[in-house]
Amino acid sequence: MTLQQKQKQEKDMHQNKQHIPVLLEQVLHSLSPKEGDSYLDLTAGYGGHAGAVLERTNNPSQTTLVDRDSSAIAVLKEQFGPKGVEIIQNDFFAASQQLLESGRTFDLMLADLGVSSPHLNEPSRGFALQQEGPLDMRMDQSQELDAAFIVNTYSEDDLTNLIKENSEEPKARTIARLIVQNRPFTTTTQLANIVSRAWPGHSRVHPATRTFQAIRIAVNEELSLLTKSLPLWIELLSPGGRLVVISFHSLEDRIVKQTFASLSGDRYDATLDLITKRPVTGDINELVFNPRARSAKLRAAAKINNRKGSIHAYSGKK
Numbered sequence: 001m002t003l004q005q006k007q008k009q010e011k012d013m014h015q016n017k018q019h020i021p022v023l024l025e026q027v028l029h030s031l032s033p034k035e036g037d038s039y040l041d042l043t044a045g046y047g048g049h050a051g052a053v054l055e056r057t058n059n060p061s062q063t064t065l066v067d068r069d070s071s072a073i074a075v076l077k078e079q080f081g082p083k084g085v086e087i088i089q090n091d092f093f094a095a096s097q098q099l100l101e102s103g104r105t106f107d108l109m110l111a112d113l114g115v116s117s118p119h120l121n122e123p124s125r126g127f128a129l130q131q132e133g134p135l136d137m138r139m140d141q142s143q144e145l146d147a148a149f150i151v152n153t154y155s156e157d158d159l160t161n162l163i164k165e166n167s168e169e170p171k172a173r174t175i176a177r178l179i180v181q182n183r184p185f186t187t188t189t190q191l192a193n194i195v196s197r198a199w200p201g202h203s204r205v206h207p208a209t210r211t212f213q214a215i216r217i218a219v220n221e222e223l224s225l226l227t228k229s230l231p232l233w234i235e236l237l238s239p240g241g242r243l244v245v246i247s248f249h250s251l252e253d254r255i256v257k258q259t260f261a262s263l264s265g266d267r268y269d270a271t272l273d274l275i276t277k278r279p280v281t282g283d284i285n286e287l288v289f290n291p292r293a294r295s296a297k298l299r300a301a302a303k304i305n306n307r308k309g310s311i312h313a314y315s316g317k318k
């Protein structure tokens with residue numbers, strides 16, 4: 001390999017490992033970090049949000065970063081380990097259970113859901129539908145279930161349900177049938193090409209986008225883990241503590257919205273005050289330079305500190 005090729009490879013690797021945090025200003029505004037606050041980042045990724053929060057809280061010994069991806073964990077350890085930050089490699093549901101069992105609470109919490117740019121930029125991870133790679137899609141590289149197993153072994157009915165439920169794809173049945181008729185698949189591009197046959201003609205997005213999303217959600221159990229974890233996150237908040245969740249598609253956002261709504265409002269047993277009445281999205285500048293931000297929606301809530309003092313406390317009105 002020539003020096004130039006090596007430099008190019010290093011530059012590509014560096015770029016692949018880069019992740020620009022979405023809605024950073026909006027996260028900081030909603031969390032409102034102050035010196036001394038404790039912080040739990042449930043999807044710390046490459047530490048963009050965590051670094052900005054930590055700069056303001058200046059409290060590394062009460063900062064915990066969670067991710068289930070070993071590449072992200074390696075970067076987090078290098079960046080934050082020497083400062084005394086706790087770093088946990090686990091899925092956020094198991095990590096939250098572990099933290100609750102040890103009696104911990106946090107003033108500030110963030111879950112920036114979904115995949116990171118390195119997931120999408122490294123073809124070997126199998127998330128990118130336009131770059132050839134193995135059918136993998138596992139965020140946790142040690143997990144057994146991968147996309148190849150789902151695509152090559154699930155029945156047509158199971159694939160139809162999985163695609164419909166995880167992406168609301170209107171042609172789920174047609175796509176499931178095409179998959180079953182044309183398998184086995186080994187690469188992302190083989191699958192993307194066959195799925196595209198369900199949508200002949202031009203479309204604004206790649207015709208396999210929804211199917212890839214559905215399979216990725218299934219491989220990583222994204223919706224069920226979020227549903228199970230949200231109540232634990234609220235338990236983990238200190239009184240007055242703030243939780244911010246950023247989601248990237250309507251199915252995730254619906255779960256967050258419904259959970260927040262069911263625990264807030266003018267009712268005697270409300271445990272949350274909503275900080276955002278509507279989801280917050282990126283401003284035009286961010287949408288131009290960070291395409292990942294285009295579908296991002298942020299919702300934030302605070303744990304009620306003192307019911308009588310809460311603006312949404314139960315008013316006794318019928």
Ligand SMILES: C[S@@+](CC[C@H](N)C(=O)[O-])C[C@H]1O[C@@H](n2cnc3c(N)ncnc32)[C@H](O)[C@@H]1O
Pocket residue numbers: 019020021022042043044045046047048049050066067068069072090091092093112113114115116117139225
């Ligand atoms: C959008 S990225 C987060 C980026 C991060 N906020 C930053 O600024 O670098 C999402 C991260 O969450 C991780 N992740 C997704 N679901 C997870 C889960 N259930 N448990 C733990 N980590 C998860 C992914 O591995 C990925 O690194």
